[in-house]
Amino acid sequence: MANLLEVSDLRKVYEGPDGGVEALQGVTFSVSRGDFVAVRGPSGCGKSTLLHILGAMERPTGGSVRFDGQELRSLHSDGLARLRRRQIGFVFQEFNLFPTLTVLENVMLPLTLDGAAEQQARRRAARLLEEVGLADRSKHFPAQLSGGEMQRVAVARAVAAQPGLLLADEPTGNLDSENGRRVMQLLSGLNRSLQLTVLLATHSDEAASHAARWLLLRDGRLVAQGENPQSEKSP
Ligand code: ADP
Numbered sequence: 114m115a116n117l118l119e120v121s122d123l124r125k126v127y128e129g130p131d132g133g134v135e136a137l138q139g140v141t142f143s144v145s146r147g148d149f150v151a152v153r154g155p156s157g158c159g160k161s162t163l164l165h166i167l168g169a170m171e172r173p174t175g176g177s178v179r180f181d182g183q184e185l186r187s188l189h190s191d192g193l194a195r196l197r198r199r200q201i202g203f204v205f206q207e208f209n210l211f212p213t214l215t216v217l218e219n220v221m222l223p224l225t226l227d228g229a230a231e232q233q234a235r236r237r238a239a240r241l242l243e244e245v246g247l248a249d250r251s252k253h254f255p256a257q258l259s260g261g262e263m264q265r266v267a268v269a270r271a272v273a274a275q276p277g278l279l280l281a282d283e284p285t286g287n288l289d290s291e292n293g294r295r296v297m298q299l300l301s302g303l304n305r306s307l308q309l310t311v312l313l314a315t316h317s318d319e320a321a322s323h324a325a326r327w328l329l330l331r332d333g334r335l336v337a338q339g340e341n342p343q344s345e346k347s348p
Pocket of ligand 1: 127128129134135136154155156157158159160161162163
């Protein structure tokens with residue numbers, strides 16, 4: 114299987130008043146298309162930094178990231194923005210839905226921003242909301258939903274533009290265990306049905322157990338990796 118991501122000797126230093134913080138200290142790994150990978154490790158080990166760089170939201174200090182064969186360093190800001198819009202979906206711990214847009218409009222947004230016709234975007238968003246079990250909430254505003262429902266809307270929005278890669282940063286961090294499990298089952302379902310490549314940052318054992326394999330970071334270094342014995346959990 115061709116690699117979707119090739120990460121080599123990735124480094125990130127944040128400059129601060131007390132000197133630099135080495136958030137990533139030479140991380141190397143690859144992710145094949147359709148893979149489901151959990152990035153694990155304690156708070157502060159560099160998981161978010163890694164996801165932000167892979168999501169073309171931050172530039173590394175050193176090393177390289179190849180996305181579908183393309184070296185991210187060679188892309189200018191408009192190329193990176195296009196990659197983010199078309200190829201990468203992001204799910205955050207805090208959901209990050211737009212409070213003044215309805216659920217349907219939130220899911221439509223990545224499509225209309227990318228120039229899709231209103232009607233087409235509406236149809237696709239409605240279908241996705243059905244898939245995540247929230248068709249009856251489409252006219253609600255985010256504040257009228259539970260945390261678990263908000264996160265399922267955020268997942269629908271993240272996959273609306275049919276990205277090749279879904280990055281999920283602690284997607285269950287603000288959810289109780291039942292809702293967390295539901296969101297993870299949704300992500301594994303999308304991974305299987307769409308062959309969507311998923312990279313999940315989490316310190317939750319339960320969330321990580323849904324992935325096919327895991328990488329363990331400590332102090333900005335990849336210290337171990339392995340496969341989960343039981344990678345498929347039925348919804
Ligand atoms: P994790 O997601 O595993 O909790 P992070 O990637 O958020 O870890 O952070 C890794 C290290 O980088 C931590 O020491 C953190 O304090 C530092 N860090 C993260 N973002 C910034 C930033 N924007 N400026 C300065 N330091 C940062």
